[in-house]
Amino acid sequence: MTRSVLVTGGNRGIGLAIARELQAAGDAVAITYRSGEPPEGFFAVQCDVTSMAEVDAAFAKIEAEQGPVQIVVANAGVTKDTLLALMSEETFTSVIDTNLTGAFRVAKRAVKGMMKLRKGRIILISSVVGLSGSGGQANYAASKSGMVGLARSLARELGSRNITANVVAPGFVNTDMTAVLDEKLQETIKQNIPLKRQAEPEEIAKAVRFLASDDAAYITGAVIPVDGGLGMGH
Ligand code: NDP
Numbered sequence: 001m002t003r004s005v006l007v008t009g010g011n012r013g014i015g016l017a018i019a020r021e022l023q024a025a026g027d028a029v030a031i032t033y034r035s036g037e038p039p040e041g042f043f044a045v046q047c048d049v050t051s052m053a054e055v056d057a058a059f060a061k062i063e064a065e066q067g068p069v070q071i072v073v074a075n076a077g078v079t080k081d082t083l084l085a086l087m088s089e090e091t092f093t094s095v096i097d098t099n100l101t102g103a104f105r106v107a108k109r110a111v112k113g114m115m116k117l118r119k120g121r122i123i124l125i126s127s128v129v130g131l132s133g134s135g136g137q138a139n140y141a142a143s144k145s146g147m148v149g150l151a152r153s154l155a156r157e158l159g160s161r162n163i164t165a166n167v168v169a170p171g172f173v174n175t176d177m178t179a180v181l182d183e184k185l186q187e188t189i190k191q192n193i194p195l196k197r198q199a200e201p202e203e204i205a206k207a208v209r210f211l212a213s214d215d216a217a218y219i220t221g222a223v224i225p226v227d228g229g230l231g232m233g234h
Contacts, residue, residue, distance in 0.1 A: 009076030049102030171227025194229030
């Protein structure tokens, strides 16, 4: 049976790769986008995850189009990197608001429908730096480690309803987010990756497809690294 899927920030980068991968697996895939024109081929709804009202409205449209969301991928995220001494409170809280509270808003709204279905998959896209930390990314790393606590709490709360909650922690992925980094820094990061290269977004998407599949029915509260070994040791 076709499953109803939502990927936030599915208009580009890792989110778009996830949307394509799940669509190829036979799912009905809706995406949210915040700005610009969404890619063709998906049911696309404009939604800023910093607004509960927008998240709620997006879910209502998606439910009307393809039924209650069975698999939700909270992927939308931002970076605003700077050293702590230079980081304003707004720079800290705005990243938390998008990445962590945004995932909370999306999961909270998704669970409403999943409880009725008595099944569901919540997949949060965190980051290797959520566990390792990262100089210049106190806001981002805090938001990403917060997603681990969020997912694991949901795994405990909702397991009895046949709803799983898992985290995918990508490493250094070839998207707009990393393309803006200084070339020398990119080279240094690559040298620290055992596999000595960036991931392509599709490589993250395959882990998400697995977590969304029947094969992953007994996996909940897990943090799956897809990072070429960059973060191993946790
Ligand atoms: P991109 O910068 O390419 O895409 C970010 C996506 O998030 C876009 O779709 C963007 O929408 C959306 N977005 C940002 N803010 C909001 C918001 N307030 N409301 C709704 N949507 C929003 O990033 P990636 O594809 O690289 O990253 C995707 C996820 O993977 C992020 O959570 C990121 O932290 C994580 N990640 C990325 C890594 C990497 O190396 N690239 C490594 C580890 C984790 P719009 O197009 O409108 O801006």
